[in-house]
Amino acid sequence: MRYLTVLIILFFSTQLSHAQINELGFFVGGSNFIGDVGATDYIAPKQLAFGGLYKWNRSPRHAYRLSLIYTELEGIDQDSDDPGRQIRAYEFNSSIIELSAGMEFTFFDFDLHEGKNVSTPYLYTGISIAKHDNFFFNSAGEIIDENTSSYAYGIPMALGFKTALSSGFIIAFEVGARYTFSDELDGSVPDAQESRPNNSFGNLNNNDWYTFTGITLTYTFGRNPCFCPE
Numbered sequence: 001m002r003y004l005t006v007l008i009i010l011f012f013s014t015q016l017s018h019a020q021i022n023e024l025g026f027f028v029g030g031s032n033f034i035g036d037v038g039a040t041d042y043i044a045p046k047q048l049a050f051g052g053l054y055k056w057n058r059s060p061r062h063a064y065r066l067s068l069i070y071t072e073l074e075g076i077d078q079d080s081d082d083p084g085r086q087i088r089a090y091e092f093n094s095s096i097i098e099l100s101a102g103m104e105f106t107f108f109d110f111d112l113h114e115g116k117n118v119s120t121p122y123l124y125t126g127i128s129i130a131k132h133d134n135f136f137f138n139s140a141g142e143i144i145d146e147n148t149s150s151y152a153y154g155i156p157m158a159l160g161f162k163t164a165l166s167s168g169f170i171i172a173f174e175v176g177a178r179y180t181f182s183d184e185l186d187g188s189v190p191d192a193q194e195s196r197p198n199n200s201f202g203n204l205n206n207n208d209w210y211t212f213t214g215i216t217l218t219y220t221f222g223r224n225p226c227f228c229p230e
Helices: 002-017 083-088
Strands: 022-034 047-059 062-076 091-106 119-137 143-164 169-180 209-221
Touching: 022 062, 022 169, 047 209, 062 119, 062 209, 091 143, 119 169, 143 209
Parallel strands: none
Antiparallel strands: 022 047, 022 209, 047 062, 062 091, 091 119, 119 143, 143 169, 169 209
């Protein structure tokens, strides 16, 4: 039993020593909003989105991931196919900064040190939190800034494809949607602390979404990148 325990400890120690690969880089692309104001196109990047990300490749099939992204969410009723929204003619522009953490799963093994070019599709999910300003529309359709901010928690869901440019750089194209547990990003539901029920509108049963579409470029570093044997 003691011998088996030692073997298990040695096995996991070896795996961890071969797992010291890190990726550090940036994301740049566009964002679009899906809610009670503006168009409801799911992939229609309009505003610049950019930020940084870090990954720790725990195995050739999954990695822990952390990102911080800034963008401005925009909603313009005139861009909608809904005649009711076009007549209403509301519009807003609000900046957010999002922190997201989770796990990235690759469809195929992604090992940079196999001696060949490697590429794979991947999925990413986890949790996110976005800081946004609070505002609402008055009866004249004008935006009233509440001079406060809130945090919208959400679930990121992204699909991408990445490839190694070299043993040191990885580029990826990614489309990611964020489902939030908030309906306050577009001013359709004023901050609950402000109690303005007459200024609420839209479908109160549907929360807000936003998407990021763009590319990431990361630099790899660390001991024994991608699990190559010593």
